[in-house]
Amino acid sequence: MKAKASLLITQANSPLTAKIFKILLMLSQMKFWYPTSPVKFIQALKKPHLSFTVLEHIIFMLKYYNIEFNSSWVFTVKGGSTPIVDYLINTPKLLTHINSLRKKNTFYLDQITQPDGVFLKSWQEIKRILTSKKGRTPSWYKYISETITTNPHNLRLSSPLDLINPTPILGKRPRSISNINNPIVKGNNKWVAFWDPSSKMIIIGRIIEKNFTNRTRATIYIKHLIPTIPSILRDNSSTSRSTIQALTKYQGCKLHSPYFTGSFSYICIINKLLESVFVIRIMTTPDGRKFNFETPQTTSSNKKTFFLTLPLQTLSAQALLDFNTRTNQHSILPNSTHVSDHYVHNLLWINNTPHSCKFLDLFFLDNSSIITLNRIAHFISNCWLITNHPMMDAAQLSFHCKANKFPSSTRAESLALVSALATCSPNSSIMINTDLKCIIDTFTYLSRNPPTQRFLKCNNYLIWSAIFKIIKSHHLTVTLIKVKAHLDDHYNNEADALAN
């Protein structure tokens, strides 16, 4: 085997055989539908495949002789970072799955997830970007949706993807017309959205009128609507993702076009190029399986209520990706979690501050800092303050930082919790005040249940596992207390001010 390995390395480096060697490796790459060098994929298989060539057999056996084979592989398929076949590698019907993936030109998991990398797309959504839309749902999709999602119903990934270079995808455009005699047509109740770079937010609207007078630059007038703010007072366990968003009329914005002459009853009308908006799906009855339902108030001017079919953050990511694809720009939303040295220094200072007391009282932010007037902030604020230190006041013993990946109120609160507990002295008793009930519920649930599979399916389980590891290693006694949000609580307001 060592002789064969030596021969392999010789063939790979010899100018006479190097090109043939590369071609053979490329054939293996195509055979296993792997976007980069197939060496590690072949070695990751549990046993040699019957369809292995001699080269693949030797590469597979190298791992048993502690021989590492590295190559400067340049034939890498771009467009993603997580190959799908990595998840299917040891399934019984690997080659069947690969044939299906090959027909669909699908390499990466990035291609079948939402632009925010948090949710898997439904098969209906994936089909829209396939050239061939016929046929049944492939078995590899069923397998992936069952294994890497926390819940097959909402298709939330157990660990979000880090989409550094998301695949450029243009959304579906509103239908054009063929009748040149009538260039101005009604909107036909179609809903569209687009990314507004000036306000850095998604704009949602309903098409009122299409104008095809200039066939190459068709324009549309849309009625501007905004998603309603979820009432955190009624259900504090709802997050911005799990609460359904209803659409209501917007009372006017800077995008309003005063030149629309069709009707004067509209308050905010936006004029856009047809090619700059994409069609979105709206439902008239909420789907309770995916979201917590929040019934909006019915008014005389808004008799029929419409709901988003996707979380607002996912839809915003789609709009941003559509905008970037159309304008060929890079992402303007920060897409990586970053904690600066300043924040680390701040944490270390608090940690090194002598804690003469054994009883700390912490106040956390509420989630109003994350969603403000239905605008998605580009970061989440994590902050807390110690309120009953015997020597120092709360303003001095406070911590505040911003994380810009996957804005979520529950994640913000759990990040604040883990950063606060990390500064506590061993054997301390900590009383924590928070206005987010779901944090208390999750803490109570995980305190009673050992870290089993259910623990792993909990949202932000990595953060929660860190929390419980700190509690265990520092022998902390933690008590969580629910306080009412938006009341005149001095410390809660102070935490709010710190977050903003």
Add this chain to the structure above:
DNA sequence: TTCCTCTCTCTGCATAACGA
């Protein structure tokens, strides 16, 4: 040589899109 296992290919059925 026989038996077992695994893979590949073919065929029938199911499913979904599309057009009339």
Add this chain to the structure above:
DNA sequence: TCGTTATGCAGAGAGAGGAA
């Protein structure tokens, strides 16, 4: 709404390879 068409899946059968 219905018929046509394209595609995928499941199962049966053939063939190759390994073990006894």
